[in-house]
Amino acid sequence: MKKLTVLGSTGSIGVSTLEIVAAHPDRFEVVALTAGRNLDLLVQQISAFRPKLVSVLDNDLAAALKKMLPPGPVPEIMAGVDGLIGAAIHPDTEMVVAAIVGAAGLLPTASAIRAGKDIALANKETLVTAGHLFMEEVAKAGVKLYPVDSEHSAVFQSIEGHRSEDIEKIILTASGGPFLNTPLEQLKKVTVADALNHPNWSMGRKITIDSASMMNKGLEVIEARWLFDVDPVKIDVNIHPQSIIHSMVEYVDGCVIAQLGTPDMKAPIAYALSYPERVSTGVKPLDLTQLSALTFFKPDLEKFRCLQLAYDAMAAGESMPAVMNAANEVAVEAFLNGKIPFLGISELIVRTMDSHTAHQLSSIEEVLSVDAWGRAKACELLPTL
Ligand SMILES: NC(=O)C1=CN([C@@H]2O[C@H](COP(=O)(O)OP(=O)(O)OC[C@H]3O[C@@H](n4cnc5c(N)ncnc54)[C@H](OP(=O)(O)O)[C@@H]3O)[C@@H](O)[C@H]2O)C=CC1
């Protein structure tokens, strides 16, 4: 029986994780759940999974939750960062599913690693902002870090049994999002609803906008760089609009190993939870005879400026990816709230990165202060757009 904490249980990844847990009650048990504001869903999850501890965004929400609890055993209720950390380091927990969105996931994930918990990592922002420090913490604590992100799960599955020195290239696939065939000129006028209309994946709002701008793929290149300890020049991005091949690894002998499947996050989540075993997921099996074509081409870096910005941030290194990530989080929120147009996202990131001189980061606490700086700078620059 694997005992789990799910950070971000009310989100898209959190809900899919709990579907896997519910399907395998003999394998997985929930110890702790954390939510942000979605108390109604959290109450349903408490009723179904009977966690020992739950946490919500703040004390007001915790007080409201106490009045909504279902009949039965009463969980410990916590709030804020203390609650996230409490859930992450709960003594009964063996594995933490890191499924909070954004840099808010950094501290609880770091705390879980330091407490010796294995990690199923969905929260890519942790590796984008502080990849080298996280990988050092993972090595120091001797814990396992399993990728949940579909591309990284595909790479993980394609490198098993192979020597890292035999890798020629990692090829991350990208759907191209809803604007793959939209001319740059028309991107000036796209709406929030247009950007949230991802062709292949059903996901949370922030990552869906990141997919539309292709910042998601930029974040994933940085994520792969740290997760698989590869030189960034060995990481390619191929647009693959069908999202059937989830990523590939090319070896020095010219062989390419890929992982394929119906686009459904339950598959990579289940593999991270049950590794090295495989469990049923309910994911629709792939019928290759029903696919008309699998196509691939290079991304347009002028149109998808955010992908180029991620390459620039990775090249600058040190604190720059954390600043880029912070500016992106502010920009996506502003776009979703109707404060800036879609192309304002990349513009705000450029202006924030231009205001920053990269410097070395030697602790996760320093990363948090750079993240705060990046957010404050991006907010200050918002009216200049
Ligand atoms: N969705 C997907 O298919 C994929 C997601 N990922 C990554 O996984 C992570 C989660 O994505 P996704 O599930 O889509 O996101 P969602 O927005 O659907 O869910 C986010 C979760 O985090 C909670 N949350 C948000 N902000 C805070 C905060 N400040 N403090 C505490 N909790 C918070 C939310 O609570 P509430 O809703 O209750 O307010 C919710 O439970 C992201 O990093 C994303 O990039 C990676 C690959 C695929």
Ligand SMILES: CC(=O)[C@@H](O)[C@H](O)COP(=O)(O)O
């Ligand atoms: C499901 C998943 O892993 C997402 O990160 C997905 O990759 C988004 O699709 P894009 O390829 O459009 O970014």
Ligand SMILES: [Mn+2]
């Ligand atoms: Mn992905």
